[in-house]
Amino acid sequence: MTNAIRFNRKLAYANMLANDRLHEAVSMLEAGEFEAARTSFxxxxxxxxxxxxxxDWFYxxxxxxxxxxxxxWENEIPFPDPVDLRAAQIASDRRxxxxxxxxxxxxxxxxxHIHRTGRIQVERCDDVLSHLFQHQTHHRGQAHAMLAGTSVKPPQIDEFIVADDAASRADVLQRLGITEAxxxxQDQS
Incomplete structure (x- = not known):
């Protein structure tokens, strides 16, 4: 396996773990906080x-x-319920x-081949993956900042890719049924 393949796999795991940690925090919001107007994009x-x-679905x-x-994006809010949204995000992350x-x-x-309205954009696979991971990180950061204005403390979501952070991700790994290896x-079974 090349370093580029390993890197993309680690980013996919980090993406899944960060999304789960963020959705875990959202699951603890008080009624109305999930839908409340906030300042962001x-x-x-x-x-x-x-x-x-x-x-994610698109890319x-x-x-x-x-x-x-x-x-x-025909429906801008396909999942107004945070429980259903979390399940859909986990399924997308696993995909x-x-x-x-x-x-x-x-x-x-x-x-x-990326089907855009009226045209097909053609990009390299690694460039599309890079863009997708950047998109996730960008908007997760916005959601993280919005959580600061709620009853729930924003979670740590940037510790998931290096070996020294293993203890910090144990809770998420257990929830998702993923091993440290x-x-x-080190193990892709």
Missing amino acids: FPSLVATLNHILII IDALEGGDLGAKA LLAFCLALGDEDLDRPV QVMN
């Missing part, structure tokens, strides 16, 4: 977290060779992880 936690999921579908395109685990060196520079890309 999207006007609420519900809008921001649904946007993350929708764009993961393209990476898998699909043609979902703009149909991904992205499975894609990254299946990557071979020959896949990184293969073309990905998998996260550190």
Whole structure:
């Protein structure tokens, strides 16, 4: 396995763990806080977290060779309930992880056809993955900041990729049924 493959796999794990930690915090919000108006790019936690999921659907579908395109965001808030949204995000994260685990060196520079309105954008697979992980990080940071204005303390979401942080991620690994060896890309079973 090349370092690029290992890197993308670790990012997929880190993405899943950070999303789960963020959704765990959201699950503890008081009534009305999830939907409440907030200051950020999207006007609420519900809008921001649904946007993350929708764009995941868009790019993961393209990476898998699909043609979902703009149909991904026909409904801007497909999951108004945080429990349902969390389940959908976990499913999406597992789908992205499975894609990254299946990557071979020959896949990184293969073309990905992204169905945009009125055109098909063609990009390298590794560039699409890089953009998708950046998109996730960007909007998770916004949701994290919005949590600061709620009854729930924002969780730690940036400790998931180095060996020294193993103890800090044990709770999330247990919730998701993932092993430390998998996260550190030593065992992909």
